Amino acid sequence: MSAIVLILALALSQFLLVLAMGCAVYRLVRGPRAQDRVLGLDALYVAGMLLLLTLGIRSGFTIYFEMALAIALLGFVSTAALAKFLMRGEVIE
């Protein structure tokens, strides 16, 4: 019984997260200006990280947690670097 509850909840939550990634990709592709695309990329990173965490619950391996941590770190660095690039025209001055 609890296995059925967990499997259904995991499937629903993965479906919702994939929909969220689809919305972020829409904004990444269509975004009228560069800052909208960067915002879409940031949302895509967060949704992908959460999808990896649900995969980790589903499979029972904690290795997915480390991948999610790496994605969170890379997402922060890439968004900060892109924001700096939009502001100044170069990343490292």
Added chain:
Amino acid sequence: MSQFAEVPLWVALIIAFFLVLGSGLTLLGAIGLVRFESFYQRVHAPTLGTTWGAGGILIASMIFFSVVRTRPVLHEILITVFVTVTTPVTLMLLARAAFYRDRTESKGDFPPDPARKT
């Protein structure tokens, strides 16, 4: 899937609640990202996904691994703290960059400069 049977039903219901809450809030934020009209409205939407969206799924993961391993598994707090601390920084940088671009090109409807005293 064998370890799913070890989880008691009420714990499974709590885990399912937090999973669906987190992913649903992330999806709401992403829908807001699609549907809001200006960039300054859109920049608020994904924060739903980074606060309670990430929080819900990380709480579910903590409860699940703590029950399965029969010891407290709390390393998900690392991601929670990291995401909660960095999201305002990056989005603030991005909003300032967008504001700077809009102001130098004087186009789009951008809010007045909060730093300027009138």
